Amino acid sequence: MYDVIVVGARAAGAPTAMLLAQKGYKVLLADRAHFPSDSPLANLIQLKGCAALKRWGLLERVQASNCPPVSKAILQIGEYSLQGEYLPLDGTGATVCPRRSILDKILIEAAAVAGAEIRGDLVVEELLTDNGQVIGVSGRLKSIQGAREIRVEEKAALVVGADGKHSLIAKSVQAAMYQVKPVLACVFYTYWEGFGPTNGELYYLAREAIGLWPTNAGLINIFAAYPVNEFQAIRRNIEARFWKTAESVPGLAERLRNGRRVERFYGTADLPAFYRRPYGPGWALVGDAGMTLDPFTGQGIGNAFRDAERLVDAVDAGFSGRSTFEAALAEYEYERNRETLPMYEFTEKLAAFCPLPDEQRLLLAALVDKPEGIRRLLGALSGSISLNEFFSPSSLLHIVGIKGMLSMFSNKLKKSGSISEQ
Ligand SMILES: Cc1cc2nc3c(=O)[nH]c(=O)nc-3n(C[C@H](O)[C@H](O)[C@H](O)COP(=O)(O)OP(=O)(O)OC[C@H]3O[C@@H](n4cnc5c(N)ncnc54)[C@H](O)[C@@H]3O)c2cc1C
Known part of the structure; x- marks a missing residue:
């Protein structure tokens, strides 16, 4: 019997297992993949994710894998070309983009060092339930080199679905979906x-x-x-x-x-965008299983890392009696959504390839020769400040000046129909 079974051992699952094991919980980290396995996905880790790696003592290991830190970016949007450095987050001013086989190996090894039991080649097929409460998983250990497949049944107080956007755990518990967007x-x-x-x-x-x-x-x-x-x-x-x-x-x-x-x-083109309710009796979701967005803005890994930290805090609060599971996990969902929703909406607009609204063109034109403004924009895309902070009136005033603000404001009013063109 485990305290927690984590299904899925990549960006969300491996750190969840590591952080839980570091707190002394008995954790099984299972994945159907045979590790190390690569995935052709791009793996840009934004500052938000790099700061988490640094907190866990793993950023240096990623960089030491011959993966260069990238502290400057060129961002061309339409005719506007912006070049600059990132506004640092918690002393981290560079992104990294490791191959998946390398990143996953580092994360899984860290989970093992923390004390989690790792089982690759384990295909979870069903949830075990008792009176509506999830109490474990059943599945099979894949046949390796002609050996017979072995049926597996494991029990735990909590099953965490870190099994990606097509999550079996989420589907099995019929986790409610919301903010669902079309694939763009x-x-x-x-x-x-x-x-x-x-x-x-x-x-x-x-x-x-x-x-x-x-x-x-x-x-x-x-x-x-x-x-x-x-x-x-x-x-x-x-x-x-x-x-x-x-x-x-x-x-x-x-x-x-x-x-x-x-x-x-x-x-x-398998790029859905949705939120799922990430908890219920005996289960929780983390990473893409709980919330997925178009990869356009490269947010998924950083989101998965933050989710892992928040979920572990919530689960620990529940196990230790500092809070009820219900209250702690409701807070986890609330904080996840509060932090990610503005970028979720922003990303979906980019993925729709809509022409830029006039006020955004004005903002980009004003940014071209403002290194501090570009630092803040890159910081907002990478997580060192929130998008809401970047687009706040005081921040915009700083970038476009009072005339620019008035022009942006009047554009908005024209668009909303509140004033008409003369
Ligand atoms: C094309 C593309 C490009 C992307 N580029 C970026 C980028 O540049 N930067 C960025 O931050 N994000 C990017 N993302 C998003 C990022 O890849 C995801 O957000 C991130 O991988 C989510 O991690 P995860 O651990 O939640 O899920 P996953 O990485 O999907 O891992 C899920 C794991 O669960 C296992 N699993 C699933 N079902 C079972 C089962 N039944 N039994 C056992 N194991 C199971 C799988 O084998 C897998 O290992 C991209 C996504 C796509 C599709």
């Missing part, structure tokens, strides 16, 4: 070698975007995003479409031609 974008990823940007680069163009981030071993992780209704057509000839996108950014195609693509393009 599709994305293609690959890796490049032989040319070495040391900055992060993100070009948001009309109806397409392309981003580059240095990852392990001198490679560059590159993604290109498009409206989802173009997915089938693009995947038939991603090569041509990718180069067309690269040609749209001055100098980029030439830089890419100086290097070499070292992996195929991986494409997906």
Whole structure:
């Protein structure tokens, strides 16, 4: 019998297991994958996530895996090109973009060192319940090298679903979904070698975007995003479409031609966006299982890390009697939503490739020659300040001045129909 079984051992599950084990709980961390396993996903970890890695003593290990810290970024939105450094968070001023096999290995090893029992190749198939209360899991250990599959049944006071956006745990308990958005974008990823940007680069163009981030071993992780209704057509000839996108950014195609693509393009349109109620009797959800957003703004890993910390605090409060489970987990849900909702809405607007509203164009134009403003914008995208703080009246006043504020205000009123054009 365990205190907690965590199903899923990646960005959300491994830190949850580590933090629980550090508090002395008996934890089983199970995953159907055979580790270390790579995933072609981009893995930009924003400052919010890097600060969590630092708190856990793991940031140095990630950087030491030949994964360079990236403290500057170029952000081009339409005709506006903004370049600058990140506003630091808790002394951390650089993002990292490790390969998934490397990040997951570091996180799982840290969970094991903390005392969690790790079981790979364990496919959880069902929840065990008693009177509506989840009391454990059942599944099978995958057959390895022809050996017979072994049925497994494990019990725990709490089962945590860290099993990703298609979470079996969430579906089994019928966790309520809310703020559900349609899939808006599709994305293609690959890796490049032989040319070495040391900055992060993100070009948001009309109806397409392309981003580059240095990852392990001198490679560059590159993604290109498009409206989802173009997915089938693009995947038939991603090569041509990718180069067309690269040609749209001055100098980029030439830089890419100086290097070499070292992996195929991986494409997906499986990019849902939703929140789920993340707790109930004997169960809780963490990471993508509880809340998923389009990867456009690269928030998922940082969100998963913060979720893990908050969930562990809530669970500890429940187990120790400092609070009821119900109250502590309600607080966990509230704080998760409070922190993530503005970025969730912002990300969905970007993923829709809508033309920028006039007031945002004005803001971007004003930012071009304001390094401190750019630092704050990058900080807002990376988690060192909130988006609400960046878009607050006092912050905008600082960036665009009083005339700019009046113009933004009148644009808003015109759009809302409160005043008409003369
Ligand atoms: C194309 C793409 C690009 C992205 N790029 C970025 C980025 O640059 N930066 C960023 O921050 N985020 C990015 N994200 C989002 C990020 O990948 C996720 O938010 C993050 O991986 C969520 O971690 P997780 O641990 O919650 O879930 P997952 O990483 O999905 O892990 C779930 C784990 O659960 C296991 N599992 C599932 N079901 C079972 C079962 N029944 N039994 C046992 N094990 C099970 C799986 O094997 C898996 O290991 C991207 C996402 C996509 C789709």
